[in-house]
Amino acid sequence: MRAITLLYHDVVPSGDWASSGFQGADADEYKMDGEDFRRHLKAIKDRFAGPLTLAPELSSGASAREDVPVLLTFDDGGAGAIYTADMLDEFGWKAHFFVTAGRIDSAGFLTSRQVRELHARGHVIGSHSYTHPLQMARCPAAQLDDEWRRSVACLDDILGEPTLTASVPGGYYSRQVAVSAARAGIKWLFNSEPVTRSHTVEGCLVLGRFGAKRGSPSAWSAAVVAGEGAVRTREYMFWNTKKVAKMILGPVWLRVRVALLERASRAPQSPPGEPGSGRYGNSPGDGPVR
Ligand SMILES: [Zn+2]
Structure with missing residues (x-):
């Protein structure tokens, strides 16, 4: 079957990047200012009549349909998820929040109570691994199993029901990552x-x-959701170019990328040596598009 899924990370008020999620220039690259995000939602609404779909509503095995389902997802489980959900409420939309389970109740991340709140408000809570490994696809099988199982057990415990959805940290995907997720009971896995x-x-x-x-311009999100093939093809080509570079360069890709980002972030408003800087699995690992 086909589905159009948009991926966001932390949405924060007034560009306060440090207020939510992983810290550092490489993580901040994926965070979005609240007003920018509201523009995205408006642009999507202008192009898409809705409603949005949640993963459990997807009927696996269904053939391609004309009305391709559209899903909204948010990775990492940063504290800004509540602010994000408030904004989604303005549009009457429900989404998926993929939570790094080992970070729950730590600074900058959702608390257990907030995870329950999001769930009670109708959003789907899924796993985003337990520790957010830098390169998920390179983890040994036992570690993969541990990442999925521990995170699922943690969320099951908080929510009192089975966790069936997950997203891959950094999008660093391999078939083995999915096999392991399936073993942990995941039915819908997003890369x-x-x-x-x-x-x-x-x-x-x-x-x-x-x-x-x-x-990212709001027109881009709207075009993707509206099913504009040219935009999606460009995105795919760009993603694959980066994927190839990453495969060839391997760890060098990570070091170069982090070094460039840290240099760029050495501006007065961003103190050097910020804790966590350069250690965010999402960007380097994901290679391609976030
Ligand atoms: Zn992530």
Whole structure:
């Protein structure tokens, strides 16, 4: 089946990047200012009649339909998720929040109570691993199993029901990542490959996503949701170019990328040596699009 899924991370008020989620220049690259995000939602609403779909509503195995379902997802589980949900309320929309379970109740991240609140407000809570490994696809099988199982057990405990959805940290995906997620009971797994087609691995439906980051124009999100093929093709080509570079350069890719970002962030408003800087798994690992 096909689905159009948008991927966001932290949405924060007044560009206060440090207020939510992982810290550092590489993580901040994926955070979006609240007013920018509201423009995205408005642009999407202008182009898409709705309603939005939640993963459990997807009927796996259904053939391509004319009305391709559209899903909204938010990664990492930063404290800004509540602010994000308030904004979604303005549009009457429900979304998916993928939470780094090991960060719950720590500074800058959702508390257990807030996770329950989001769930009670009708949003889908899913796993985003337990520790947010830098390169998920390179983890040994036992570590993969541990990441998914521990995070699922943690969320099950908080919510009192089985966790069935997940997203891959950094989008660093391999089939083994999906096999392991399926073993942990995940039925819907989102990676960061900008595609609309989905496929099934061991009973788990694997879906791609189109990633927005700081500075992404609202027209881009609207075009993706509206199913403009040219935009999606460009995104796919760009993503694959970066993927190839990452595969060839391997760890060098990560070091170069982090070094460039840290240099760029050494502005007066961003103190050097910021804790956590350069250690955010999302960006380097994800390679491609976030
Ligand atoms: Zn992440």
